[in-house]
Amino acid sequence: MRAAPVRLLAVLAAAPLLMATNRCGVYVEATENLQFFEPVTRVVFDVHHGSITGTMYPRPSVYIKRHTSGFEAGVGEYGQAVEGDELQLTGHCAIAHECWFDHMIEAPPGTSLDFTFRDGYIELSEFDAEIHAEVGKGRFIGWEIAAPVVDLSYGTGDVTIEFAAAPERVTIAVGTGAVTLTLPAGSYRCTGAPAPKVEGITCDDAAAAELDITVETGAVVLRGV
Incomplete structure (x- = not known):
C-alpha cells in the first residue's frame, strides 16, 4: 500500500520579525504543525542546535511541532521525509549557533527514537521502544521510560x-x-x-x-x- 503523503497542517508564522545590524541580517521565526499518517515505527532527528520534548500517546499518527528561529543567513536546510517506516527530520545551521530548532513530538506506542545533535535538550516521557542519542553538548531527561534499550x-x-x-x-x-x-x-x-x-x-x-x-x-x- 502506498504511503500517505506528509501533511502540513498549519504554518503559524514564517515572516521576518525584525531587522538587525548583525552580520547575519534579518532574524526569522517559523512554527510548523506536522502530522504523519504513514505507518512509522522509527523517528530520526538530525539537528545541529535545538531541543526535543515528547511523550508517547495512543494516536494513529506521529505529531510534531517544530519552531525554527535564527538569523536568515544562519538558518540552513531543514525539513522532513518518510522513508519506508522511518520518519526523518533535519535541522541544519548554515552558521553554527545562529539557528535553533525546537520540537515537540507525540508518537504512538512502539515508536523508537534516534537523535543526533551538536547541542540540545531532550526530555521524554513514557516511550516504550528503543531510544538512541548522540549529542555533543546537552541534557537528557526521561520520565516513566519503558524502553527495553x-x-x-x-x-x-x-x-x-x-x-x-x-x-x-x-x-x-x-x-x-x-x-x-x-x-x-x-x-x-x-x-x-x-x-x-x-x-x-x-x-x-x-x-x-x-x-x-x-x-x-x-x-x-x-x-x-
Missing part, C-alpha cells in the same frame, strides 16, 4: 532517567557530566566506570539486564524503587 552518547551533559519498567540494556557514555538512573528494584549487571553509587538495586555479574555506564569526569548514581 537506551543507548546515549554525550560529550558534555547530564543524563537523568526514571524507568517505569526494567530495561534489557542501558548504555550511556558521557565525557563530562553526571548520570542518575532510577530503576525498578532488582538485579542488574553493572559495568563501566566510575563505580556507581548504588541504592535500592543489586549489582550482580550474573544478571540479565545490563547497565553499562561510563563517565569520564563526573558521577554515576543508580537508585531502586
